[in-house]
Amino acid sequence: MTQEAPPSGAFSGLAGAVDCDIHPVPPDMRALLPHLDPYWREHVERRGLERENLDTSAYPPGAPINARPDWRLPAGPPGSSLAALQAHLLDPLAPRAAICNLIHGAQMMISEDLSAGLCRGLNNWLAAEWLDRDDRLRASITVPVHSPELAAEEIERLAPDRRFVQVLLLAMTELPLGRRMMWPIYRAAEKHGLPVGIHAGSSFRHPPSAGGWGSYYLEDYVSYAQGFAGALNSLLAEGVFQKFPALRVVLIESGVTWLPASLWRINKTWRGVRAEVPWLDRLPADLVRQHVRLTLQPFDAPPDARSLEVLLDQLGSDELLLFSTDYPHWHFDAAEGPLPAGLPPALLRKITVENPLATYPRLAAA
């Protein structure tokens, strides 16, 4: 671990915050080889997969939004250097903890066994190369999202390591996330007190927009908010929160501002059609406020205090938002800082410290 510099610049006043979303990535597939089971290491080498990087097209590293210019590295993809993460973020911010969320092709491969093998390797790599080297780091368990049984096995394997504080899914995969086939993941997560983080993005089994394949990254990226609405509606309608009453869900990189309108719509519609989902026995928005949290960045509200105030009022609770920088993605500049303008001081403390500790029991215990 490096020396902690005093918090400075745009991060001042944030020491002790919990950063609920940062993105390390492996520099390349070769870095994973030592962390794979021997069988899968040989499999990868025989297929020449170690020459691929398995980036996901949800987050092409070359797209400007996916790395702040001053956080790009001389070599390797943004987010692939622990030393750079320390210099760019951990030392100036001085967080109590920062949660690593890996977005990688491993979690969305069509072959379930290969996907599970690579996810095990990724988790091992993250523990050995990052968590072991900086005790401010925590992580989500990367799982093969299309194989709930194998995902649950990976959760069981890693749950004893208390540095893993969450299970990571993507908003759009093969099935709407509430479907019963996905329940082994929720069962395992609930059993171990691990929130399920649902990250923006897709395994592209269907277009990110419900209307079909778009031509531009702009469309895909903006449509991810629809993907979150769909995932949340599915969790609510399928009764996941009745079945797993202790489950917490964290929507990561959702943009946040789509939520009030979506809740108005589901509340309103529920009143008339609730009989088809009789287990959904209270206002869906109430369940969301009880079970669902959202990371802060990217934050889609216009940059003025009045808009922020309106939005916070519409969210209807000061417990929903969790501080995040989304390092190395580019949502704020060095001079600007990671928080929206006009955040009331009491709320600032909730967002940066209290809400994350309440959401992630393993952080509070640490």
Next chain:
Amino acid sequence: MARHVVAAVGEIPPGGRKLVTIRGREIGVFNLDGAYYALINRCPHQGAALCTGAIVSRLEAPMPGEYRLAQPGSMLRCPWHCWEFDIRTGQSWCEPEDVKARSYAVTVEPGERLARGPFMAETVSVAVEEDYVVVTL
């Protein structure tokens, strides 16, 4: 408050209803397994003729997939946006404390007693040997 005779007992069978107008107010009178209830014929949501809606059961589920058909025929479903109301109390299924249809007290009384008055019977003629459904309003 006055007592209004709205129907002879045999006129509204179990599961049946009768719409009446009392002092200019439209009211639905329901027979649930021999017990009578009255609700205003105006949905608290946007004013639809609530008492003309379908009579349904309480569909419940303590858990996803554990379906229960409870209290058959005890709910009224608004014809416009399908909000459900308990015929016995006027309470909505979704927000029982906050969204309610106005309900009225209903009794069954023998014609003999009614004959002693006072009561109002705008449309029903009362015979001493029969029982009547009476709404107080």
